[in-house]
Amino acid sequence: xxxQAPSPAxxxxxxxxxxxxxxxxxxxxxDAAETAVDGLKDEVLDTLAREIGRMEILVEAxxxxxxxxxxxxxxxxxxxxxxxxxxxxxxxxxxSEIGESLRRFLKGIQIAGPSRLAIVEHHVHAMSAAxxxxxxxxxxxxxxxxxxxxxxxxxxxxxxAALNSPIMRLVAEN
Amino acid sequence: MTNYDLSKLDILVVDDSSTMRAVLNMILTxxxxxxVRLCNDGSEAFKEFCKAPSDIVITDWVMQxxxxxxxxxxxxxxxxxxxxxxxxxxxxxxxxxxxVMEARNAGIDTYLAKxxxxxxxxxxxxxxxxxxxxx
Numbered sequence: 001x002x003x004q005a006p007s008p009a010x011x012x013x014x015x016x017x018x019x020x021x022x023x024x025x026x027x028x029x030x031d032a033a034e035t036a037v038d039g040l041k042d043e044v045l046d047t048l049a050r051e052i053g054r055m056e057i058l059v060e061a062x063x064x065x066x067x068x069x070x071x072x073x074x075x076x077x078x079x080x081x082x083x084x085x086x087x088x089x090x091x092x093x094x095x096s097e098i099g100e101s102l103r104r105f106l107k108g109i110q111i112a113g114p115s116r117l118a119i120v121e122h123h124v125h126a127m128s129a130a131x132x133x134x135x136x137x138x139x140x141x142x143x144x145x146x147x148x149x150x151x152x153x154x155x156x157x158x159x160x161a162a163l164n165s166p167i168m169r170l171v172a173e174n
Numbered sequence: 175m176t177n178y179d180l181s182k183l184d185i186l187v188v189d190d191s192s193t194m195r196a197v198l199n200m201i202l203t204x205x206x207x208x209x210v211r212l213c214n215d216g217s218e219a220f221k222e223f224c225k226a227p228s229d230i231v232i233t234d235w236v237m238q239x240x241x242x243x244x245x246x247x248x249x250x251x252x253x254x255x256x257x258x259x260x261x262x263x264x265x266x267x268x269x270x271x272x273x274v275m276e277a278r279n280a281g282i283d284t285y286l287a288k289x290x291x292x293x294x295x296x297x298x299x300x301x302x303x304x305x306x307x308x309x
Contacts (some may be wrong), residue, residue, distance in 0.1 A: 013229055014261070014306040017182040026177035026296065033204035033292030037197070047193060081236065082191040088289025089197060096289065 037090065044090045049131050051083045055124045059117065066113045076120070077106050083127075092136040094143045098127050101150050115157050123150055177296075178303045180206045185299075186228035187212050188219040188245060189265070190237040198232065201292050205299075216240025220248045227257035230302060232286065235266040235277075242266075243280045250281040261302045265290060 058076040062069035084099030102123035109116060126146050129135075135142050185207050189195045195212045202210045211228065213219035217240045219233065231249060233242040242264050252258045264282045266273075277285070283305075286298045 014183075014303055017229060018178045018180070018303050018307065021177045021179045023177060025179075026300075029205050030292050030296050033201045033296075036200055036204045037292060040197070040200075044193075078238075082193065085191070085288045086193055086197075089194075089291070091289075 041090050044086060045092070045131060045136075048083055048087060048092070048095060049128075051079050051086075052124060052128045052131065054079055055083075056128065059121050059124055062112060062120075063114075063117050066117065067111065069112060069117075070110050073106065073109060073112060073120075077103070080106070087136075093139075094130050094136050094146070095127050097143075097147055098123055098130065098150065101147065101154070105154055119150075119153050119157055122153055126150060175297065175300060176304050178300050180299060181208050183207055183230060183299075184209045184211070184226070184228040186219060186223060186231045188214075188216060188231065188233040188237070188242070190214050190234065190239075194234070198290065198295070201290070201295050205292065205296050216242065216245030216248070219245055223249065223260075224256055227260060230261050230263065230299065232263045232265065235264055242282075243276060246277075246280040246282055261306060263298055263302060 055076050058072045058079070062072040062076070065072075080099055080103055084096055084103060087093075087095035087099060102120065105116075105119060105123070112120065130143075130146065133142075135146075137143060180202070185202055187195060187198050187202070187210060189198065189212075192214070195214065199210050199212055211222060213222055215237050216233070219231070220240075223231070231245075233245055235242040246262050246264070249255050249260055249262060250258050261283045262281060263284055263286050264277055265286045265288060266277070274285075283302055284298060286294060
């Protein structure tokens with residue numbers, strides 16, 4: 001590695017390299033960037049559909065080996081994390097919110113049995129349906145209903161985990 | 175807020191999502207940046223930074239090989255880094271208090287909250303520049 005102490009040239013480099021621009025010029029640049037981002041929206045929707053398809057395959061793979069699906073869940077989490085950010089950046093809030101709901105649910109889970117996988121599957125299917133049916137905004141009744149029902153389902157599984165009963169804990173952990 | 179021309183800046187972007195790298199590159203280019211270097215993890219970014227220190231580093235927090243926090247630690251280490259004072263912007267959806275403290279302790283200058291937008295990117299960079307120019 002090229003280790004060296006910071007030189008005055010380094011410290012002063014930003015001041016030397018930049019000049020101020022007017023609000024109008026700045027707004028023009030931001031507008032151009034926003035137009036370019038908007039131009040990618042359809043392409044991004046295709047990408048999201050493809051990534052959600054990959055998640056569906058991973059859910060199926062995880063379902064086939066409920067006691068040994070840590071790798072599938074980790075991979076799914078990574079795809080989800082990117083897809084959620086992408087959906088947010090390109091203003092698909094419903095996908096982003098469902099993704100965030102699933103991310104919170106998956107965080108810290110190493111292995112998932114049937115109950116947890118059912119929650120994961122509902123989230124992935126909800127994202128898929130949202131794209132297919134064009135419900136990508138979160139301000140319509142369908143968007144609200146989807147998010148509420150996923151939240152209720154998560155509460156049931158978490159509630160079972162909280163009960164001091166070995167059977168209910170088993171339900172939650174599976 | 176003071177606005178700045180970004181055309182002469184060398185900006186290093188670190189994100190392990192190829193799509194997000196492409197999006198950030200496009201946003202920065204449209205905002206006027208002419209030299210944007212893209213790296214897919216912290217380790218690659220630090221090597222790239224040692225070859226030629228950039229003016230600003232924009233890094234994702236959660237990455238596979240080396241996290242944004244670990245990268246910031248290397249960039250701030252005067253024994254290892256060629257420019258320990260480089261402004262670092264952390265892209266994050268992590269806003270919990272302890273995580274903010276962790277990032278501050280690692281030397282992160284500011285945050286860029288997900289989802290990133292052209293306006294948030296431009297404002298964030300302008301604020302960083304303003305802070306440095308005014309110092």
